[in-house]
Amino acid sequence: MSDAIIRTENLEKSYQTGAVTTQALRGVTLEIKKGSFTCIVGPSGHGKSTLMHLLGGLDHPTKGSVFLEGVEIGSLDNSRLAQLRGEKIGFVFQFFNLLQGLTAKENVEVAAMLAGVPEKEQAERAMKLLAQVGLAEKADSKPSQLSGGQQQRVAIARALANDPAILLMDEPTGNLDSAAEAEVLEILRNLHAQGKTVVVVTHNNEIACKAEYVICVRDGQIQ
Ligand SMILES: Nc1ncnc2c1ncn2[C@@H]1O[C@H](COP(=O)(O)OP(=O)(O)OP(=O)(O)O)[C@@H](O)[C@H]1O
Numbered sequence: 001m002s003d004a005i006i007r008t009e010n011l012e013k014s015y016q017t018g019a020v021t022t023q024a025l026r027g028v029t030l031e032i033k034k035g036s037f038t039c040i041v042g043p044s045g046h047g048k049s050t051l052m053h054l055l056g057g058l059d060h061p062t063k064g065s066v067f068l069e070g071v072e073i074g075s076l077d078n079s080r081l082a083q084l085r086g087e088k089i090g091f092v093f094q095f096f097n098l099l100q101g102l103t104a105k106e107n108v109e110v111a112a113m114l115a116g117v118p119e120k121e122q123a124e125r126a127m128k129l130l131a132q133v134g135l136a137e138k139a140d141s142k143p144s145q146l147s148g149g150q151q152q153r154v155a156i157a158r159a160l161a162n163d164p165a166i167l168l169m170d171e172p173t174g175n176l177d178s179a180a181e182a183e184v185l186e187i188l189r190n191l192h193a194q195g196k197t198v199v200v201v202t203h204n205n206e207i208a209c210k211a212e213y214v215i216c217v218r219d220g221q222i223q
C-alpha cells in the first residue's frame with residue numbers, strides 16, 4: 001500500500017545459541033504508515049526488539065522480507081543498506097548505547113558527523129538537538145554524570161542527528177520515573193507532530209494509549 005513507509009511480509013527470525021534454536025519471530029506481516037505514531041507492545045522475550053532491529057535493517061531475517069519505502073532491503077548490499085539507514089532512520093536502543101567517554105554534546109556530534117553534516121556545522125547541530133530535548137545545559141556532562149532520563153534524551157537527540165523520516169525507539173522510557181517519562185513522551189509527540197514516523201517499543205501503557213496504532217507481539221507473532 002502506498003502510505004506504508006515500512007512493510008514486512010512473513011518475517012521469521014531464529015537465533016542459534018550452541019545447540020539451542022530460539023524462534024524469536026514466527027511470520028510477522030505488518031505495515032507502518034507514513035507519519036504515524038505506532039507502538040509495539042508485548043511481554044518480555046516475545047520478539048519486540050528483534051522485530052525493531054529487522055524493521056530498521058540492523059539485522060537480517062531468517063525468512064521473509066522488509067520493504068522500506070517499497071525497496072526490499074534484503075536485496076541491498078551492506079553498504080547500500082547502511083546508506084539507506086543513515087538517510088532515513090534514527091534508532092534509540094533499549095540500553096542507551098551512549099559513548100561513555102564522550103560528553104552529551106560529543107555523542108550527538110559523532111552522530112552528526114556520521115550523518116554527513118559538514119564539520120563546521122556539527123557542534124551547532126548537536127547543541128540545537130540537545131536544546132530540542134531540553135538538555136542544552138548538560139551539553140558538557142558525560143553519560144555517567146546524567147540521570148537515566150537525561151541519558152535517554154541524549155540518545156533521542158543523537159537519533160535525530162541525520163534528520164530521519166523514521167524514528168525506531170526501543171523502550172525509550174524504560175527505567176524512568178513518571179516525570180521523566182512524561183518529558184520523553186512529550187518529545188515523541190512533538191516529533192510525530194513534525195511529521196516524523198515514530199515507532200516505539202514500550203511496556204508503558206500511557207505511551208501505548210497515546211499511539212495511533214498498537215501492534216501486539218506475542219510469542220513471535222502479531223496478535
Ligand atoms: N542475539 C540473540 N541470540 C540469541 N537469542 C536471542 C538474541 N536476541 C534475542 N534472543 C532471544 O529471542 C527472543 C526474543 O527476544 P527480544 O529481545 O526480541 O524480546 P523482547 O520482546 O524485546 O523482550 P524485552 O521486553 O525483555 O526487551 C528471546 O527468547 C531472546 O532470548
Ligand SMILES: [Mg+2]
Nearest residue numbers: 048049094170
Ligand atoms: Mg527488548
